[in-house]
Amino acid sequence: MALFQISEPGETAPTEPQEKQLAAGIDLGTTNSLVATVDNEGVAETLPDEQGESLLPSVVRYLENGQTEVGTAAKNSQLNDIDNTISSAKRLLGRGIGDIKTLAGSLPYKFSDSDSSVLHIQTVGGEVTAIEVSAEILKTLKNRAEDALDGPLKGVVITVPAYFDDAQRQATKDAARLADLNVFRLLNEPTAAAVAYGLDQKDTLEERIIAVYDLGGGTFDISILKLNKGVFEVMATGGDSALGGDDFDHAIATWILQESGSDLTHHAMSEARRVKEALTNDDQVSVNLENWQGTLSLAQFNEMVASLVKKTLLACRRALRDADLSKEQVHDVVMVGGSTRMPIIREKVGEFFDKPPLVDIDPDKVVAIGAALQADVLAGNKPDEEMLLLDVIPLSLGLETYGGLVEKVIARNTTIPITRAQEFTTFKDNQTAMTVHVLQGERETVEENRSLAKFALKAIPPMVAGAARIKVTFQVDADGLLNVEAEEETTGVKSNVDVKPSYGLRDTEIEGMIRDSMDNAQADMEARRLREQRVEADRTLEALDSAMKSDSDKMLNNDEIKLLLEARTELKNIKDNSEDSAEVKAAIKHMEKVAEFYVARRMNDNVKTAMQGQSVSDFADTDN
């Protein structure tokens, strides 16, 4: 028996590089994008452009010569060149033509008809996809960061909405790749905001429930997060993809047009925006449109937008209900998005959750700052003690092995990203294919676990059982995507599959699966024993069959054959029908005892055959 040494808890966690690395956090927004980084003092700050602006409008204009304009310049020419100026590309990320039929009606772009599942937008600079548009924005931010930090970025953390699905996350990563950025990981926007406020560092073992209220220019998101020992879990999301600060402007503009009798919609909108922003600090603001002049008080404004605010609070209530929580259970409320500067929003949200929301960090920058803090940790710039454990595998991942047993390759609660490999071999002589069945769950047998994927490794060279070396590698990336690869090591034959383990599983189901495995530990152990004995029985039967097939006619008389076949039938019966591992074990022992004489006879014969026709000197030669 091997001797054991004591390991550190979870010593298999991925190790991080030690030297200071340049890293940045990117908030790739629908309306505006930002980049932030952690300076040498450990303070995270957004990086401004040459004009001192941190916000980069998420707008890209394609020019005839193939060049692009990104940000404010593109935004300013949007009205004159609407076909070639793409904004809100984020809404199209990871979307096919079918997905956005509803959305496309409200978007001014010319979509190309193509078979491809990816949307193509026609511009004078050629057809572009949302991924390419996003890549242009990322490139601009990358250059800004590299200029400021004076060196190439080792990697970035890019934030995405919590509700982004797999395709949208993948599209975001593709955009980063096009921009030549190494993505440490994608981080949920609400999680980034919570990280920016250091909620993950609170010195408490208790669970914290965090509500993140994100009111941007054109979208509203509410996310309910659970933080437990440094691990964030999204419990519920909600919101309205067509409700944002613009609607508040619109309310004021409507009032201006009414009061003034003017029809200068565009001017009214820009005046409305100025008035809204001014009302953040003042109780009363004078309003001008051409020759008309009026005054708008904060009280009037609040009344105007009351229904909009109420809409957001309804979404909050729904999200809480989805998370099965009451308002009292929420520990912290984090405000995100420029529109949360409006006093009415802060007041009503505070009233709703019955606690003052966190507003100290600029709500436009808070997500980027959180991403920068996370990027800094992932780049390895923090001592281990401060390592953020942001995500874990909720359930163990494993493989089906012979006999319907599950061999766990990555254990539950392992932090991701992680790669683990294990070696397997063939069970039968000349086995040329192997099915790799990927399973998820805590139980010992295949039926009790969740099947994730099945694929075959073919073209294994014919070898005796146990000689093939098949290395199965499980790789879970930081975004929870699992890749399983099987490789026969002597020939290099490979096969693999991608799966998303958490897909379609609810928290309650995960919890149920874990509880189940604990409740059934004893029964599972007996099940495992039984299966192991059945596999053993199969092996014995197989060996007997193959021996008898090759030489029973030469070595055995009829009585002996009968005796062996009787024992064989008995073992097979017990193996197939018994639920008691000890009984199967005893039957195997019995079978082996009965066959002892035959085994001995074959062995003698083998030795004889091997020596036949050889002289003693031949053996002496081979020894030399």
Place this chain on the structure above:
Amino acid sequence: MAITFTDAAAERVSAFLADRGKGVGLRLATKTYGCSGMAYVVEFADEVEETDTVFEDHGLKIIIDPKSLVYLDGTEMDYTKEGLNEGFKFNNPNESGECGCGESFTV
């Protein structure tokens, strides 16, 4: 039943814990691994989970998760020298066979 230490094992564990300067005890576990089915895990423990069972022997805490307990119950931990090698050894009554490399065992 319980999990116990031999005097030699207890002495080593105390010494290792003292060297390390932190930790509430020793965590023992099993995992599926290797050619024979299961493998042992020996780790320092910094935390006790709600579902863990905690044994005390020689004034030391031995912490075991519920799944591993069924495979480990009744085990005695020993510390021995074998040739140039020294380390912990499991005397596990549940064990029915181990593979050639000694890394894994069956119940």
